[in-house]
Amino acid sequence: MLHVAIKKSFPHFTLDVAFTIEKGIAGILGSSGCGKSLTLQCIAGLQSPDEGLIRLNERVFFDSSQKINMKTRYRKIGYMFQNYALFPHLTVSQNIAFGLKGKPREEVEQKVATMIEKIKLNGYEHYYPSQLSGGQQQRVALARTLVTEPDVLLLDEPFSALDHHTKQLLEKEFLLFIKENFAGVVLLVTHNMEEAYRLCDQLILYDEGKVVQVGDKQQVLNEPSNAKAAKIVGCKNVWPLDSVAIDEEISCYVNGAKIMVPRKKERAHPRFLGIHSHHIRFVEEQSYNTFDYEIVECVPNMYAHDLTVQTKHFTLHVTVPTNELHAVLSHERKLYLPPDRLFLLS
Numbered sequence: 552m553l554h555v556a557i558k559k560s561f562p563h564f565t566l567d568v569a570f571t572i573e574k575g576i577a578g579i580l581g582s583s584g585c586g587k588s589l590t591l592q593c594i595a596g597l598q599s600p601d602e603g604l605i606r607l608n609e610r611v612f613f614d615s616s617q618k619i620n621m622k623t624r625y626r627k628i629g630y631m632f633q634n635y636a637l638f639p640h641l642t643v644s645q646n647i648a649f650g651l652k653g654k655p656r657e658e659v660e661q662k663v664a665t666m667i668e669k670i671k672l673n674g675y676e677h678y679y680p681s682q683l684s685g686g687q688q689q690r691v692a693l694a695r696t697l698v699t700e701p702d703v704l705l706l707d708e709p710f711s712a713l714d715h716h717t718k719q720l721l722e723k724e725f726l727l728f729i730k731e732n733f734a735g736v737v738l739l740v741t742h743n744m745e746e747a748y749r750l751c752d753q754l755i756l757y758d759e760g761k762v763v764q765v766g767d768k769q770q771v772l773n774e775p776s777n778a779k780a781a782k783i784v785g786c787k788n789v790w791p792l793d794s795v796a797i798d799e800e801i802s803c804y805v806n807g808a809k810i811m812v813p814r815k816k817e818r819a820h821p822r823f824l825g826i827h828s829h830h831i832r833f834v835e836e837q838s839y840n841t842f843d844y845e846i847v848e849c850v851p852n853m854y855a856h857d858l859t860v861q862t863k864h865f866t867l868h869v870t871v872p873t874n875e876l877h878a879v880l881s882h883e884r885k886l887y888l889p890p891d892r893l894f895l896l897s
């Protein structure tokens with residue numbers, strides 16, 4: 552279990568975050584400059600918080616109240632940087648062996664050989680980083696990190712330097728590799744929601760140095776708790792509420808339109824109503840939560856179209872599978888907001 556509750560202030564930025572990760576891969580997700588890397592640096596001991604506590608299971612890395620600030624080398628942390636930070640003048644083997652300095656030669660050789668086998672780079676032992684592809688460099692960086700047998704793994708945007716195709720291949724490989732070779736907590740920083748969703752079990756959403764939501768990834772994606780969290784997970788439809796009436800169901804009023812939300816979605820002091828663009832439907836029958844619409848813009852993507860749609864009361868962003876586009880464009884249907892897909896936001 553990794554517990555982090557820290558504050559650190561700079562003249563133009565304050566980090567003030569708290570979260571606990573029991574196990575598995577947790578993703579810190581947020582826009583540029585929100586404090587993701589700074590958090591990893593504080594956990595690794597590369598920066599010291601002004602105050603707070605960082606604890607991994609029973610080991611206290613940092614505790615301002617007890618004046619504990621454990622040196623980086625005793626924290627047993629595997630830290631993989633954005634650009635891998637491989638040493639250009641060292642070979643694959645030497646890069647992997649780097650963290651094992653001071654260990655007996657035989658042990659180092661055996662551990663490096665095992666790692667090279669695992670990352671399937673046999674034959675590349677004497678190559679330099681510049682002679683490797685981005686994907687191969689990433690595997691070396693991961694091997695170098697894991698060979699030291701860390702207790703916690705910190706990964707700062709591990710896929711950002713790769714092209715889309717390599718990234719997809721490596722993500723799968725990475726997940727399998729981590730699951731087979733590492734049992735500790737993994738903290739992965741990214742600003743890509745889809746990557747976070749594919750790789751992580753839990754998500755920690757950051758906004759301007761603060762945690763806005765922590766939870767199971769499915770729950771965070773489908774039930775963001777506030778408007779900031781909704782924006783971070785990529786929700787494009789967030790409307791301010793005029794008013795809310797709670798009865799057997801919840802009647803939400805948005806610019807004069809009445810939208811029904813199931814009672815189980817009730818939240819204290821709701822201020823906004825949201826729905827993901829891919830959850831909006833077009834149906835043949837008129838019922839509650841259906842609206843007439845005009846299409847304002849239609850942007851084609853590979854397998855779907857992104858529409859901007861105007862109803863009498865509000866504007867929506869809707870993702871429509873290409874095979875359904877014809878019916879939507881010909882206005883044979885009504886726009887429908889499925890109640891189970893709506894969420895109230897504070």
Ligand SMILES: Nc1ncnc2c1ncn2[C@@H]1O[C@H](COP(=O)(O)OP(=O)(O)OP(=O)(O)O)[C@@H](O)[C@H]1O
Pocket residue numbers: 561562563564581582583584585586587588589590742
């Ligand atoms: N040593 C420092 N001195 C002053 N400000 C700092 C220092 N380290 C970090 N910051 C500030 O802290 C803020 C958060 O930086 P951080 O690198 O954690 O952002 P990030 O969320 O990782 O962004 P990105 O996704 O762009 O990498 C920034 O405003 C940065 O300028």
